[in-house]
Amino acid sequence: MFGIQLEVSPQKRLEHSMGSVLVGSLVALFLSGAVWMQVFLYVQLYPRDRLRIKLMVFSVWILDTIHSAMAITANWQYLIMHFGDWNIIDNITWSVATTVALTALITFLVHCFFTHRIHTLSRQNWYITAPLVALAAVRLISALISTSEMIRLGSYTEFVNKYDYVFTIGLSTAASLDVLIAGGLCYFLRRGRSGFTGMDKIVDAITLYTIENGMLTCITTVVSLICWVSMPNNLIFLGLHFAISKLYANSLLATLNARKSLLNKSQGSSGDRDHPLPILFPDSFGRRTNTQWSQHRSQGETGTRLEVNIQKTVERDIDAEPNSAYPLAAPTSPSSPPTTGGVSTGTSGGSDVDISKSARASFLVE
Numbered sequence: 544m545f546g547i548q549l550e551v552s553p554q555k556r557l558e559h560s561m562g563s564v565l566v567g568s569l570v571a572l573f574l575s576g577a578v579w580m581q582v583f584l585y586v587q588l589y590p591r592d593r594l595r596i597k598l599m600v601f602s603v604w605i606l607d608t609i610h611s612a613m614a615i616t617a618n619w620q621y622l623i624m625h626f627g628d629w630n631i632i633d634n635i636t637w638s639v640a641t642t643v644a645l646t647a648l649i650t651f652l653v654h655c656f657f658t659h660r661i662h663t664l665s666r667q668n669w670y671i672t673a674p675l676v677a678l679a680a681v682r683l684i685s686a687l688i689s690t691s692e693m694i695r696l697g698s699y700t701e702f703v704n705k706y707d708y709v710f711t712i713g714l715s716t717a718a719s720l721d722v723l724i725a726g727g728l729c730y731f732l733r734r735g736r737s738g739f740t741g742m743d744k745i746v747d748a749i750t751l752y753t754i755e756n757g758m759l760t761c762i763t764t765v766v767s768l769i770c771w772v773s774m775p776n777n778l779i780f781l782g783l784h785f786a787i788s789k790l791y792a793n794s795l796l797a798t799l800n801a802r803k804s805l806l807n808k809s810q811g812s813s814g815d816r817d818h819p820l821p822i823l824f825p826d827s828f829g830r831r832t833n834t835q836w837s838q839h840r841s842q843g844e845t846g847t848r849l850e851v852n853i854q855k856t857v858e859r860d861i862d863a864e865p866n867s868a869y870p871l872a873a874p875t876s877p878s879s880p881p882t883t884g885g886v887s888t889g890t891s892g893g894s895d896v897d898i899s900k901s902a903r904a905s906f907l908v909e
Contacts, residue, residue, distance in 0.1 A: 559777035560632050561621055564639075567782025568614040574789030575611045578604065581796035588803055600796065603652055607792045610645040613638045614785055632778075633699050639781065640693035643710075646788040647686030650717055653791040654679040657724045664731035671727065678720050685713035703775045714768040717787075718761050725757025745805055752801075756794045763787055 582604045585592075616638040625631040658679065662672040689702075689710045696702050702710075732750050767783035774780070 559774075559779060561778070563777065563779045563782035564621060564785075565618055565782075567785040568618050570782075571614050571785040571789050572611055574786060574793060575607055578607050578789060578792045578796065581793060581800060584800050585796060588800060596799065599652060599656065600799065603649055603792050603795060606645055606649050606652075607788065610642055610649070610785075610788050613642045613645065617642070635693045635697050635699055635702065637694055640690045642785065642788075643686055643693065644690040646784060647683050647690075647713065649788040650791050651679050651683045653795045654682070654717075654720050654724065656795055657728065661724065661727045661731065664728070675720065675723060675727075678716050678723075682713050682716040682720065685709050685716065689713060699775075699778075707771075707775065710771065711768065714764055714771065718764040718768065721757045721761035721764065725753050725761075728753045749805070752798075756798075760787065760790050760794060763790055 585600055617636055620636045658672050658675045665671050692706045693702055729750050732746050764787055767780050771780035
C-alpha cells in the first residue's frame with residue numbers, strides 16, 4: 544500500500560522452508576510407524592478377510608512406505624547434498640513432487656472406502672455417492688497435474704505463479720470431502736438406530752469416531768491450505784502436507800481393525816484380542832458403562848439370594864421325599880401349601896443344580 548516491501552532474510556527463509564520440511568518429515572515418520580502397527584494388527588485379526596479389502600490395505604501400506612522413503616530422500620537432497628546452497632530453497636526436487644501424488648493416491652483410496660460405506664448405508668443411492676466419487680477423482684487429478692508440473696518446472700516460484708490454483712483445488716476438494724463424508728456417515732448411522740441400548744451405544748461410538756476422524760484430517764488439510772495460500776514463498780505447507788497421507792491411512796486401518804471389537808460388543812461379549820476404536824476421551828463413557836453394569840450386576844445378585852432363600856425353605860421336603868423327581872418345580876402360586884419344619888442350612892447335590900438354574904433364570908429376567 545505504501546510502497547514498502549518487507550524482504551525475508553535467507554536465514555529466515557531457510558528456517559521456514561527447510562525446517563518445516565524436516566519437522567514435517569519427522570512427524571510423518573512417526574505416523575508411518577503407527578500405520579505399520581495397524582497393518583500388523585490387521586494381519587493378525589483378519590487373516591480371512593475379503594480379498595479386495597486385503598488388496599486395499601496392502602496398497603495403502605505400500606504407498607505409505609514409499610511416501611516415507613520420498614520424505615527421507617527430500618531431506619537428504621535438501622540438507623545433505625545441497626548443504627550451504629541458498630538457491631536450493633526455491634528448487635522442487637523430484638522426491639517432493641512425488642509425495643504430492645502419493646498423498647493423493649492414499650487419500651483417494653480412503654475417500655472411496657468411506658464413500659462405499661455411505662453407499663451401503665444409503666441402500667445403494669447413487670445420487671448421494673456419485674458426487675462424492677467425482678470429487679475424489681477431481682482431488683486425485685489435480686494432485687497428479689501438480690506433481691507433473693512441479694517436476695517439469697522445478698521451481699516453487701514458477702509453480703506458484705502458473706499453477707497455484709491447481710494445488711488449491713486439490714486441497715480444497717479434500718477438505719470438502721472430509722466434511723461431506725463425515726456428515727453423510729453420521730446422518731445414516733443416526734437414522735439407523737435400533738432403540739436397543741447395546742446397539743445404540745455401538746452406533747454412538749462409531750458416530751463419535753467418524754466425527755473425530757473427519758475433523759482431524761479436515762483440520763490438517765485446511766491448515767495446510769491456509770499456509771499455502773497465505774505463505775506461498777516458504778514450505779510450511781509442505782511440512783503439514785507430509786502428515787496428511789499418514790492421517791488418512793491410520794483412519795482407514797483403525798476403522799477396519801475395530802470391526803471385531805464392535806461385533807463382540809453387539810453380541811454382549813469381549814475378546815482379549817479386540818482392537819477398539821481410537822475415540823478421544825473414552826474414559827467417561829467407560830466409567831459410565833462400568834457403573835451401570837455394576838449396578839445391574841448387584842441387583843441381579845440380590846434377586847438371586849432371595850431366590851436361594853426361597854428354595855431352602857422347601858429343602859426339608861427334598862430330604863423327606865428323595866424319590867421326588869423335581870421338587871423345585873412345584874407350583875409357586877400363593878395357593879400352594881406352606882412348608883413346615885423351619886429352614887435347613889444344608890444343601891444336597893440335586894438342590895444345588897436346581898438353585899443354580901433358578902439363579903441364572905432370575906438374572907436373565909431382571
